[in-house]
Amino acid sequence: MEDMSYWKEVWERKGRDTTKDLTILDGYEATTANVKEIAKNIIKELDIKESDSILEVACGAGGLAQYIKCKSYVGVDYSKSLVKKHIELLNNSVIHGEANNLIFKDKTFDKVFCFGAFHYFPNQEYAKKAIDEMKRVAKEAIFIGDLPVLSHREEHLLYDKNDFTDWKIIDGYYNPSRFNVVYKL
Numbered sequence: 704m705e706d707m708s709y710w711k712e713v714w715e716r717k718g719r720d721t722t723k724d725l726t727i728l729d730g731y732e733a734t735t736a737n738v739k740e741i742a743k744n745i746i747k748e749l750d751i752k753e754s755d756s757i758l759e760v761a762c763g764a765g766g767l768a769q770y771i772k773c774k775s776y777v778g779v780d781y782s783k784s785l786v787k788k789h790i791e792l793l794n795n796s797v798i799h800g801e802a803n804n805l806i807f808k809d810k811t812f813d814k815v816f817c818f819g820a821f822h823y824f825p826n827q828e829y830a831k832k833a834i835d836e837m838k839r840v841a842k843e844a845i846f847i848g849d850l851p852v853l854s855h856r857e858e859h860l861l862y863d864k865n866d867f868t869d870w871k872i873i874d875g876y877y878n879p880s881r882f883n884v885v886y887k888l
């Protein structure tokens with residue numbers, strides 16, 4: 704779906720929900736995803752240590768962020784309502800912004816990750832720019848998760864494992880139609 708506004712409105716509405724349940728706010732309520740387990744896997748794949756600085760792109764209300772223990776955590780999300788909820792509920796440093804245009808200087812963070820968002824991007828060009836941005840602001844490694852090869856929703860942007868030849872490819876954590884990738888810089 705090339706039109707950005709469809710999913711943007713969905714996520715803007717989501718953040719206006721009065722619940723404090725981060726799993727619901729981040730849209731996992733109708734899935735079998737276990738956010739604690741997903742966070743554990745990302746921590747393992749990126750070898751996140753308490754001394755690391757971390758950026759989460761498309762961080763939502765903080766479903767994963769709540770489990771990340773590190774020296775400094777920054778989140779970015781394009782939903783103003785979810786940014787507000789994330790700050791209210793977890794008191795993290797969270798910035799409103801788009802995945803394809805990160806405001807940070809080159810190599811600002813040790814590790815950068817993005818989970819559960821690339822299928823909401825409008826097209827492959829946007830996704831490529833977002834990957835370039837993640838690589839640009841990271842020093843050591845980046846992780847992108849939950850990329851669908853097929854989906855029940857025609858509005859989801861799909862991905863091909865063959866486009867990630869220089870990356871480590873990992874099976875989906877809760878959905879066999881999805882995969883995760885890690886890139887070491």
Ligand SMILES: C[S@@+](CC[C@H](N)C(=O)[O-])C[C@H]1O[C@@H](n2cnc3c(N)ncnc32)[C@H](O)[C@@H]1O
Nearest residue numbers: 714729761762763766767781782801802819820
């Ligand atoms: C399924 S939630 C995942 C949130 C969090 N990463 C997690 O796993 O708990 C998807 C998030 O991606 C954000 N998002 C989608 N497209 C985005 C974009 N182009 N730029 C920034 N954020 C985006 C949405 O606002 C939403 O918060």
